[in-house]
Amino acid sequence: MSWNVYVTREIPRPGIDLLKENCDIVDVNPEDRVLTKEELLENVKGRDGVLCLLTDAIDDEVFRAAEGAKIFANYAVGYDNIDVDAATRHKVMITNTPGVLTDATSDMAWALLFSVARRIVEADRFTREGGFKGWGPMLFLGGDITGKTLGIIGAGRIGAAVALKSKGFRMRVLYADKVRNETLEKELGARQVDMDTLLKESDYVSIHVPLMPETTHLIGDRELDLMKETAYLINTSRGPVVDEKALVEALREHKIAGAGLDVYEEEPKLTPGLVELENVVLAPHLGSATIETRTKMALMAAGNLLAGLRGEMPPNLVNPEVLGKGQR
């Protein structure tokens, strides 16, 4: 039990405490910022395991530096920041934190949807700046939500949760996914459609796919053109799923009514022109950012890390092939 682990940035205390109760050495990046590549390479050396974040690019070079490490536990459900094939080659287990953030992230999609449709952020700014001179018949008119069509791209855990939360708003639900989601069909009368149909018919399009080569720029010029001029795009998944330049153009030219974004193509950079637009609400990647959810994620990531160190199968292993055939 003389384990030596590294945590690439401060996470909620209970996760760190759990590691400290079970490991000899738990070093945490003392600074509240992303490590540089050099710092990352230096700090993973000689560790048995690493708890890393979605802002850490974990590639072959990192696994070489971390020679001997058994596991990298990612503090996120998405693990596009990790070269999983390289991990498997180096016999390193990779885990993520699915499930615990499904509600927080799907709530965030709704928060963005409401904010952009009802122009809450613009109106708040206006009110603070003393613009409110009294009720006005034409003041900040937005889009209706109740009874409208919601299009879900990617009906996995988070996408399905967003869809199910539409119940109170009596929405018609469409979804595009490779697989059928019978729960959505039964509970909501949701219809599985192809992407083009979804884009053409939806008043709100909400994206919930993982970032992969097949989903990179899934939404570009052509797709934005298919959307209604009165429709809104919500993205709480990963930035590169949307061609951000094309989106800025579409918003500027009012090809769509608006967008609510929590993620960006090159975080933390924003595509030029985006911040000048009024018809977009911008959040700094806060999908899972609630106290309870982040605490659960910390415990889950720490639990995965400890299981891997003990030689058990971590509950959220994403590369089971690392264990080899017959070893499970």
Ligand code: GLV
């Ligand atoms: C957040 O973006 C996550 O993948 O957990």
Ligand code: GLV
């Ligand atoms: C993430 O948890 C998803 O499957 O949508």
